[in-house]
Amino acid sequence: MLKVENLTKVYPNGTVALRDVSFEVADGEFLAVIGLSGSGKSTLLRCINRLIEPTAGRIIWNDIELTALSQAEMRKVRRQMGMVFQQFNLVKRSSVLTNVLSGRLGYVPAYHSLFNYFSPADYERAFKNLERLGLREKAYVRADSLSGGQQQRVGIARALMQEPKLILADEPVASLDPVLSHSILKYLEQMNKEDKITVLCSLHFLDLVHRYATRAIGLKDGRLVFQGLPHEIDDVQFKTIFGQDAERVTIL
Amino acid sequence: MNPSSSDSKNALLAVLVSLLIPGAGQFYLGKRERGGVIFGTLVVLAFLIQWALATYKIGLTTFEQLSTSWLWGVWMLFWGWNVLDAYRLSRQQFPLTWLGVLLSAVIIYFIGWQVTDINLSRLVTRFNDAQTVFRALLQPDLFEQDALTGEWRPSENFGTIIGKIADQPAPSWMVNLGLVTKDTRIPTPILGKLAETIAIGLMATLFSTLFAVPLSFLAARNIMARLPGGVIIYYVMRTILNVVRSIDTIIWGVIVVVWVGLGSFAGVLALTIHSVAALGKLYSEEIEHIDPGPIEAITATGANLLQVIRYAVIPQIVPPFLAYTLLRWDINMRMATVVGFVAGGGIGFFVLETIRKGGYEQYAAALWAVAVVIIVVDYLSARWRERILVGETKVTTGPPQPFYRSPRSLVYALLVVALFVSSWHLAQIDFGKMLEPAPTFWRLVGDFITIDLNPDVLEVVFRQMITTVFQALLATTLGGLVAVPFSFLAARNLMGGNPLSLAIYYVMRGMLNVLRSIEALLYVAIFVFWVGIGPFAGMLALAITTFALIGKLFSEAIENIDPGPVEAIAATGANRLQQIVYAILPQIIPPFISYLIYQWDINVRISTIVGFAGGGGIGLLLNTYFGKLQYHKAGTVVAVIVLVVTLMDFASAKIRERLV
Numbered sequence: 001m002l003k004v005e006n007l008t009k010v011y012p013n014g015t016v017a018l019r020d021v022s023f024e025v026a027d028g029e030f031l032a033v034i035g036l037s038g039s040g041k042s043t044l045l046r047c048i049n050r051l052i053e054p055t056a057g058r059i060i061w062n063d064i065e066l067t068a069l070s071q072a073e074m075r076k077v078r079r080q081m082g083m084v085f086q087q088f089n090l091v092k093r094s095s096v097l098t099n100v101l102s103g104r105l106g107y108v109p110a111y112h113s114l115f116n117y118f119s120p121a122d123y124e125r126a127f128k129n130l131e132r133l134g135l136r137e138k139a140y141v142r143a144d145s146l147s148g149g150q151q152q153r154v155g156i157a158r159a160l161m162q163e164p165k166l167i168l169a170d171e172p173v174a175s176l177d178p179v180l181s182h183s184i185l186k187y188l189e190q191m192n193k194e195d196k197i198t199v200l201c202s203l204h205f206l207d208l209v210h211r212y213a214t215r216a217i218g219l220k221d222g223r224l225v226f227q228g229l230p231h232e233i234d235d236v237q238f239k240t241i242f243g244q245d246a247e248r249v250t251i252l
Numbered sequence: 253m254n255p256s257s258s259d260s261k262n263a264l265l266a267v268l269v270s271l272l273i274p275g276a277g278q279f280y281l282g283k284r285e286r287g288g289v290i291f292g293t294l295v296v297l298a299f300l301i302q303w304a305l306a307t308y309k310i311g312l313t314t315f316e317q318l319s320t321s322w323l324w325g326v327w328m329l330f331w332g333w334n335v336l337d338a339y340r341l342s343r344q345q346f347p348l349t350w351l352g353v354l355l356s357a358v359i360i361y362f363i364g365w366q367v368t369d370i371n372l373s374r375l376v377t378r379f380n381d382a383q384t385v386f387r388a389l390l391q392p393d394l395f396e397q398d399a400l401t402g403e404w405r406p407s408e409n410f411g412t413i414i415g416k417i418a419d420q421p422a423p424s425w426m427v428n429l430g431l432v433t434k435d436t437r438i439p440t441p442i443l444g445k446l447a448e449t450i451a452i453g454l455m456a457t458l459f460s461t462l463f464a465v466p467l468s469f470l471a472a473r474n475i476m477a478r479l480p481g482g483v484i485i486y487y488v489m490r491t492i493l494n495v496v497r498s499i500d501t502i503i504w505g506v507i508v509v510v511w512v513g514l515g516s517f518a519g520v521l522a523l524t525i526h527s528v529a530a531l532g533k534l535y536s537e538e539i540e541h542i543d544p545g546p547i548e549a550i551t552a553t554g555a556n557l558l559q560v561i562r563y564a565v566i567p568q569i570v571p572p573f574l575a576y577t578l579l580r581w582d583i584n585m586r587m588a589t590v591v592g593f594v595a596g597g598g599i600g601f602f603v604l605e606t607i608r609k610g611g612y613e614q615y616a617a618a619l620w621a622v623a624v625v626i627i628v629v630d631y632l633s634a635r636w637r638e639r640i641l642v643g644e645t646k647v648t649t650g651p652p653q654p655f656y657r658s659p660r661s662l663v664y665a666l667l668v669v670a671l672f673v674s675s676w677h678l679a680q681i682d683f684g685k686m687l688e689p690a691p692t693f694w695r696l697v698g699d700f701i702t703i704d705l706n707p708d709v710l711e712v713v714f715r716q717m718i719t720t721v722f723q724a725l726l727a728t729t730l731g732g733l734v735a736v737p738f739s740f741l742a743a744r745n746l747m748g749g750n751p752l753s754l755a756i757y758y759v760m761r762g763m764l765n766v767l768r769s770i771e772a773l774l775y776v777a778i779f780v781f782w783v784g785i786g787p788f789a790g791m792l793a794l795a796i797t798t799f800a801l802i803g804k805l806f807s808e809a810i811e812n813i814d815p816g817p818v819e820a821i822a823a824t825g826a827n828r829l830q831q832i833v834y835a836i837l838p839q840i841i842p843p844f845i846s847y848l849i850y851q852w853d854i855n856v857r858i859s860t861i862v863g864f865a866g867g868g869g870i871g872l873l874l875n876t877y878f879g880k881l882q883y884h885k886a887g888t889v890v891a892v893i894v895l896v897v898t899l900m901d902f903a904s905a906k907i908r909e910r911l912v
Contacts, residue, residue, distance in 0.1 A: 079554035089546050098563075102555070113562050140652065155549070168552075
């Protein structure tokens with residue numbers, strides 16, 4: 001159970017990215033975070049694993065107050081939270097295998113990493129995850145020689161290596177075409193339903209929200225303006241979240 | 253815009269204000285930078301005119317009973333132009349910037365001409381004497397004919413420079429193995445000064461890379477900001493690197509000699525110190541420019557700082573680091589050819605001695621040998637850098653083989669080890685010497701820190717520094733101007749048309765490469781012979797290297813132009829010359845000016861040291877002070893050099909930013 005209470009983030013240059021945001025996420029949910037660009041979706045996700053430090057508010061996960069932890073303690077918690085990025089964020093010149101293995105770093109002692117040592121169990125896990133995402137033959141290939149969809153799958157495999165309880169997906173399909181978007185989200189859905197991993201996923205397109213999410217929250221200018229089930233987003237709600245000028249767009 | 257009454261009020265006000273305070277009118281009209289530059293220029297010019305008059309009597313004219321400099325007249329014309337400029341700006345008319353630039357150029361170049369002691373007549377009167385040197389250049393002492401048999405064989409000089417096989421007592425390991433008896437002499441290859449030079453360059457590159465890598469992390473803002481107190485360490489590290497970098501290798505050489513004595517090791521040390529700072533800066537800038545995405549991703553898995561660096565930072569920086577090391581190797585090889593001048597060892601020292609003895613044929617042989625080595629190093633460095641940065645696309649289906657499995661890699665590894673061991677030996681690396689500095693060394697350190705701020709000393713130092721800056725300016729102008737036409741002849745896209753022009757292209761390229769491979773310090777000796785010791789010789793030597801470098805850079809800029817506009821102009825029926833003027837020139841003028849400013853920056857650094865070979869300027873002053881063990885004053889000189897070079901760096905970077 002993830003509880004976000006009165007979360008506020010003000011950047012040093014004065015931009016207020018999040019204003020007093022509060023909501024709850026039950027275990028096993030697929031929560032969609034929707035809103036315009038700049039509404040605070042990325043900031044919100046990054047505050048949860050404290051890649052960005054909140055200015056005010058609390059985040060409580062499984063009865064641990066994350067915002068009160070030290071950096072070292074937070075690192076241990078981060079191990080259980082996988083993250084998938086819009087720009088994939090792979091190490092381009094490293095092989096796919098190394099990229100996937102690096103998901104295990106939170107569990108590996110520092111001196112192992114100096115020598116690029118991962119246990120045989122880690123290697124097994126990595127190949128299993130690559131297999132699951134259909135990338136087994138690409139294990140030794142340089143990451144930047146893969147297509148966009150393949151690179152995002154490597155990103156997901158990396159997150160899976162952490163055996164996470166929660167996955168934060170920051171616009172994972174925004175850089176992909178409609179067919180690929182569905183294929184990636186199907187993987188996330190599989191992990192949500194089969195591995196019982198809670199997913200927080202920010203999305204642009206309502207069709208994807210309707211199809212994959214179990215609940216949705218909407219942000220506008222850093223404020224929470226909607227909380228509920230995807231099918232509850234009618235035209236009025238739509239304009240509240242996205243603004244008066246918005247029009248619905250369907251993708252496949 | 254229609255002129256209205258408020259416009260004419262604007263014009264009048266702007267004119268009046270600029271008349272009183274130059275640049276103020278432009279400032280008032282909203283062109284703040286222009287106003288500031290105009291004001292600053294007038295102040296600097298005023299200072300220069302007065303200084304030139306007082307120190308060298310430059311521009312002296314007597315008018316009835318008043319003696320002053322006629323340059324003040326030009327200066328007042330500039331002031332007048334500034335008023336005109338303010339008027340034209342207020343009227344939104346096309347500014348006559350060229351006129352202002354011309355007026356200030358007249359003042360600057362007139363003063364510069366006198367200060368660097370340019371004396372064209374000497375070029376002519378001593379030309380015949382100079383011909384001995386030129387003839388020697390074309391007849392290097394490398395081979396000689398046996399008087400009796402008429403056979404050609406390598407000369408003594410060849411042996412000194414490149415190497416020879418001589419009968420030497422057998423090495424101890426052979427005797428111990430029982431292969432030979434103790435007193436036999438066997439032919440052993442003895443490597444010459446050139447090999448020593450190559451060893452110095454290699455060792456310096458190796459050491460500087462080793463030290464620069466950790467230091468660069470300390471000077472990278474994005475890494476340091478994550479550690480407590482890191483930002484302070486960052487600033488300190490950055491400052492140290494900048495200061496060390498602005499002191500030329502040759503000057504480090506003079507200092508290091510007091511520490512470990514004359515010899516190849518001093519050369520290696522001096523080169524290493526300077527290279528660590530240069531590489532550290534380049535490396536740290538690469539670290540600061542990496543993609544933050546992978547760092548974010550690896551941090552999100554729960555990894556600690558060390559793991560983040562190992563898995564997200566290092567893979568991104570290894571290719572550019574390798575490329576910079578190769579670039580530094582190139583530069584270090586060049587510097588290794590001259591560092592011996594002051595530090596001993598290598599071909600630099602050899603050259604110093606041959607000049608003293610007047611052996612210009614031997615000197616010429618050394619120059620040719622250097623040219624060959626540097627051209628090879630240039631080529632290798634460029635080839636390998638391209639391979640690293642462009643990257644190779646290999647199809648890999650299996651795990652990468654560790655290097656000890658492939659026979660080819662093993663051979664390479666053995667070669668590298670052999671190279672390392674022999675270079676270590678040739679460069680006479682002896683870390684023990686660092687622990688036993690000469691007694692004067694501690695005095696040097698102390699005196700350097702408490703520099704001499706006596707006004708007399710400062711006056712002399714500033715005078716020489718200004719001379720040095722003018723030397724650099726004139727050399728850049730001369731070299732740059734002459735390079736322009738030649739650069740067109742060395743541009744492939746212009747000269748590829750027919751076999752004749754292609755031949756010219758190859759000749760030009762070759763000439764530029766050969767001229768470029770020899771450091772300015774080595775040219776100074778030739779010009780000293782021709783026009784005598786002094787800033788004129790130094791300026792001419794710098795002009796040659798500028799010509800060669802700028803020629804190459806310019807020709808590359810021409811080769812990189814967009815062919816589209818050229819095609820368009822050609823399609824209108826224009827001839828080659830018109831194509832050049834209308835399609836090529838407008839594309840190349842910004843990079844040309846940018847390169848000229850970049851070269852001026854470099855030339856200021858080099859001109860601080862041409863004095864060590866008789867090229868005048870501040871190098872001569874430094875050499876004198878070191879020779880008399882007056883370390884206080886030497887410290888002042890070095891401090892002033894650091895100051896001026898840092899200012900020039902900053903100014904040139906800012907100006908080039910605005911251009912591009």
